[in-house]
Structure formats: C-alpha cells, structure tokens
Amino acid sequence: MHIAEGVLPPVILASCAALSAAGVCIGVKKLDYDRLMTTAILSASFFVASLIHIPIGPVSGHLILNGLLGLLLGWVAFPAILVALVLQAILFQFGGITSLGVNTLNMALPPVICFYIFRPMLTNGSTSLRFAAFFCGFTAVALSAIFTSGTLALGGDNFINSAKILLASSVPVMIIEGLITAVVVSFIAKVSPQLFPFTINTPQASPTTQSAASSTAE
Template identity: 60%
Template sequence: MHISEGILSAPVLATGAALTVVGTAIGLKKMDYDKIPEVAILSSVFFVASLIHVPLGPTSVHLILNGLLGLLLGWSAFPAILVALFLQGILFQFGGLTTLGVNTINMALPAVVCYFLFRHAVTSENSWVEIGGAFCCGFLAVGLSGIMVALSLLFTGQSFINVAKLILLAHLPVMLIEGLFTVFVVKFLKKVKPEMLEVANATN
C-alpha cells in the first residue's frame, strides 16, 4: 500500500506531509517517557510486518498491522509509523521520501481512528465485545488505509471507485489475518499485562 514516487501531484504530497507533521507532533507530545520503548518495539513490528507477504494473483500484498499499533499506542502510532516507513523507504525502497507524508497519514490516521473507536471495546469484561472489538480494529484499520490510498490516487485521474474496489479486494485476506492477529495479541496482553491496554486509555 506504499505509494511510489512520481505518481502523486505536489498538492497531494504537501497535504499529506502537513497532516503527518501535525499527527506526529501530537503523538510525540502525548508519548510518555515510560512508553518510549513500547513505541519503538511496535515501530519495529510495523517495519518488519511489511516484509510478510501474502501472494495474491498477479499482485501481492503484505501485513500492515496499523490497527494493532493504533490500539496500543493511540496518537503515538504516528511517530512509530513515520520512523518505520522512513526506514522502509531508505533501506528497501518501499514507497519513497517524497511520498513519506502521504503514506504515513494513510496508515497512521486509520490507526488513530480505530484506537478511538475500539479502545473501550477491547477492555470490556464481556469477552464477545472484546474479541469483536479487537477483530474490527485490525480489520477496519487496513480497510480504511485502502480507502485513503484510493483517495490519494483520486487526483491522478484514476477512478476512485475502481481503485478502492481493487485495493479492498486485494487486501481482504490481509484484513482478515490482521483482525485475527489483533484478537490474539489483545488476548495475550490481557493475560500477561492488562495494564498495557488500560494505560493506553488513561494517558490519552
């Protein structure tokens, strides 16, 4: 879902960069001293997740895990994703430096949105609500990212509906896998360290 260089027009790139700066500033401001290692670990998870590849017909897609990052980090998902995307751009030539802003906002904004949507659900006592919330968080974050990519490509003359359909269809398996993965992580954290989910709520 990384958009390559040379596709988007300057206004789109500038808008993306500006929004990313704002989001990252909020994220850094809200990031507690004790939370920094967690942000770094999840940033590396995101960095590596993009290498896990789901072959799919003529094209191929990979894990994104932005829902998980959003759930655990809240606004701090912005700096985490920004750093990971920057390194992916430099080391693997995924995306690119000029599109860094757009790509960050495309993945981090859905992360934050899902954080606000599902943060209460995952700490619920009712295990159905908890599982459903976690699944939707992983599932929706990827879906929203796909829609945002389609929106970014809108100004290049590609038809929004077609691109969105294509991206969402291609990422459906990833959405399912990420939903399940998020459920697994939430369950695991509840057992080992429930504060990690609670703390995220308290500090933001």
C-alpha cells in the same frame, strides 16, 4: 500499501505531509518515557510485517498491524509508523521520501480513529475485548485501503484500476489482521494489561494492575 514517488501531484503530497506532521507532533507530545520500549517494539513489528510485499501496480499489499498499534499506542502510532516508513524508504525503496507524508497519513490515521471507536469495548470483559480487537484490526486495514485507494485515484485516471484492485486485494488482509490483532490483544490483556494506554477490565486483570494503566493517549 505504499504509494510510490511521482504518482501524486505536489499539492496532494504537501497537504498529506502537513497532516502527517500534525499527527506526529501530537503523538510525540503524548509519548511517555515509560512507553518508549513498547513503542519501539511495535514500530519494529510494523516494519517487519510490511517487508513481505505483493506488488499491485504502483502500490503494494502486505500485512500492516496498524490496528494493533492503534489499540496499544493511540496517537503515538503516528511517530511509530513514521519511523518504520522512513527506514523502509531508505533501506528497501518501499514508497519514497516525497510520498512519506501521504503513506504515513494513510497508515497512521486509521488506527487512531479505530482507537477511539473500539476503546470503550475493551473495558467490558474478555469476550468484548476479543470482538473489539478483531474489528479494530479489520477496520484499520479497511480504512488504510480506502485512504490509499482514494489518494491513488487522485493521481489520475491511469491509477483508477489500480485503486480498485488494491481495495479488492485488501479484503483477505483485513480478515487476517483482525484475527492476529484479536489473538495478540487477548494475550497482552492476560499477561501485561498495563501496556494499554487505558484501563481495561478483564477477569484476569487484578485491581492493582488495572490502576497502573494510564490514559496518556486520550
């Protein structure tokens, strides 16, 4: 879902860059030293998952895993995704430097939104956790597809069809991402629930472990 350089007008690029910069600043402010390793691993996961591209006109479709980043990082997803996008733009020419702001906003804002929507459901047991994790992964990709298609459509009538194709082709990715997120989050909740930036309540989590989880992403 990278938007290439030269597609959007400068005013849209500048506006999205400003919003992305604000999100990154908030994320960096909320990033604790103890969570640097987790953030780095998730940023690398986003980077690797996004390497398998299916070209769709001036954009490309691929796995994102931004829903997983949202649940585990909250606002910190902004700097984590920005780092991955910078490396992709420099090393593989995916997206571009001038479109970095809009791509970061489209990829990072949806998981932050999903974090606040689905976080309360993660405290009601393992069944609710899997349900919330699936729809978090599904919704994060859906919102990213909608945001990307919307900004792409602002590039002119020539990109309207590409925006529609992007939305349609993202549906299978939404389902796959939802399933992956549900499996990964369920596993993490069993073995390392302290990785969540909030306290979760599962049958496998001990009171001692739950009390170690913080609310740094709020």
